[in-house]
Amino acid sequence: MTLDMVQMILVTVLTAATPLIIAAIGELVVERAGVLNLGVEGMMICGAAVGFAAAIETGSTLLGALAGAGAGLGLAALFGLLTVGLAANQVASGLALTILGLGLSGLVGAPYVGLKRDPAPHLEIPVLSDLPGIGRLLFGQDAFVYAGLALTCAVSWFLWRTRGGLILRAIGDDHTATHALGLPVRQLRFLAVLFGGACAGLAGSYLSLAYTPFWAPAMTAGRGWIALALVVFASWRPARLVAGAILFGGATVLQLHAQAASIGLPGQALSALPYVATIVALVLLSLGRRQGGSLAPAALGRDFTPHR
């Protein structure tokens, strides 16, 4: 196997991992604030449909991506209103959001089925992008890939290096205590939900604008659920999330190659790998932490209603 073949595989893995990274980093922020939004799949698919439609109408990939993020944000606002504002059950609202998103995306995307446009442009730096072995991997990706990695670094910095991030983590740990200290529990949770929605929408628009540059109904194919599993797998830490996304992306790519090479394993078993990996990771993590403290944000999924 030559160096270029290795690079080829790594490039495919990284592109498969990118939508997972973008959607999961948004959900990580939401869950760190103590909210469980199971509607990632729905927000993602809406982002894909709206992003593609906007890109076709305006001819601009950037505007398409922004529109996709906006679509996710809009759905997230609805979710935030229900769960943060009105303290509705988060699990039920999230599932409903996924179903709503799948339906809406079909409606928005219907006129655009079968249309094609050029994928998002890749970075071209003379000399650097053509370096053997690493050029395409490091300097030849499209803007989404770099955005996803930059987003991860930014979130990591925000959560552990800023006051806002500290307050967000504190709210996710104990909303009663933080409310008693006068910290804006519901406002910050709502903002976190909006951020998560925008990320999911952006991840969706990556699928329809760069990964496979067309719109097809249900094209997210469960990536929203993988992103949710990924947050747990990463034990709510951004760096582990990137590693997990590459692992999960790798499993997706491996599954395609395995089917092409027709090795004995059924494709379904390989598609299930990320979920099996999540369960194994959860078991290992909980075995490793017997002494105290909790890995998950302690207030995750719990409703909060202050009374004044």
Added chain:
Amino acid sequence: MTIAATEPTPASGDPRPLFGAYGIVKRFGAFIANDRIDLEIRAGEIHALLGENGAGKSTLMKILYGLLEPTEGVVTHRGETVRLASPEAARRLGIGMVFQHFSLCENLTVAENIALVMGKGLGRRALADRIAALGRTYGLHLDLDRPVWSLSAGERQRIEIVRCLLQDPKLVILDEPTSVLTPGEAENLFAVLERLRDEGRALLYISHRLDEVRRLCARATILRGGRVVGACDPRTESAGSLAAMMVGEEVRALTRAAAPARSPLAGPERLRLDRLSLPAPGLHATGLRDISLGVRGGEIFGIAGIAGNGQSELFAALSGEARAPEDGAVCIDGTPAGRLDINARRRLGAAFVPEERNGHAAAPGLSLSENAVLSRYATASLTRFGLVRRAAARALAARVIEAFDVRKTGPDPAAGTLSGGNLQKFVVGREILAEPGVLVVDQPTWGVDAAAAARIRQALIDLAARGSAILVISQDLDELFAIAGSIAVLQAGTLSRAVPRAETSREAVGLLMGGHPVVPPGRIREGAAHAT
């Protein structure tokens, strides 16, 4: 009732009070939590706020800290009307609060918890320096990088106090600050409070413990049913007269029936633990190590200790929520029961009252009669062919309500609508009316007002007098010294040797509770943490 309103001269010479609350009314729907309350707090005084559960103390405190907005009334600061729209606003005016149920995030470090309320632009290093300086001044040491879940209650309270003092407050509100502390830790706290007072700060001190109030406070405001019913100088009152003002009636002194007078050796041994060991069941839990004890009929056996030293785990092992590895580790009336479940143990004549009223002892959303079924269906004939006999359940609930004077609204209300003290009377009464041979009670009067507490304690003494063996787990030393015949201390999952009440002292028990290795000679004959 005596109202001795002594007005000490304000320390600052400013005739206006530092903070005043006038005509405060707070309604929650039809319920009036605060009814035209007036309160004045002066610089340089420790002002006590006394009252039973539900008297409106917490509501008033939350209004002063900006957590609740009053329906009517004004708060003033040096005579000027101020609006406390949020705790942030209250902090800016110099009001700080030390919560009873600490408002700390368990998975954050000490430093992070403190940084939460500090303003923007304060670096980690600068914050650490300020915390260290404050710690030296007041003797409050903190380990900044430890996560809060790994700390004891006393250490957690230190974080709360340091966090409050870092903002240089003019008024510090303390809600039941000693309820989770060992006597030694409480002494340290009092020293800090007295020092704060001498610095000219005002302190609003809320406590059930009248001795502390009489020792620390120069003025007290007493609330009952949401109204101010009196003001006095607690130093000139007795604990009894203060309690009488709080409850509006003289609290009955406990009548000791035959039980403690009779030698505990008289009855047969009805509950026995034999080298019970259990691993810690969860992340925040404590394992039990080699716990042995015996409780005879007619005896009340007290287990003291600070929360988190294995009380919940011991209760679970006694009730059958956690099973022991061998049958012989727990014996009820001579029958090995270590691996039996809760109902099997109930059928052996045992009954259990867990610490947490809402959610453990009672399901808050279910009615009282349904809650009666929940713990009694195995032993009282409340079901037939798997169907609930509603009339029998209601009759049982009515008997409990009658016998224990449970105050409620409506004929069969949801358990969650009762006040803490009344629900506690109900869950204790539910078990006592079963006439259990063995009763295990965890924190029988936690957060319960004086009148209800007296009633519950009396019921326990009476039950013991009828020949039952009673095991009381409590963090309230006053309670144990009032009712228990012998006392042992649970510390870090091990039980000290049981000592007859008459042969020990609060100080000795307090030292054991703090895990103190050195026991003053002559106080307790046996060293700490050795099972018999």
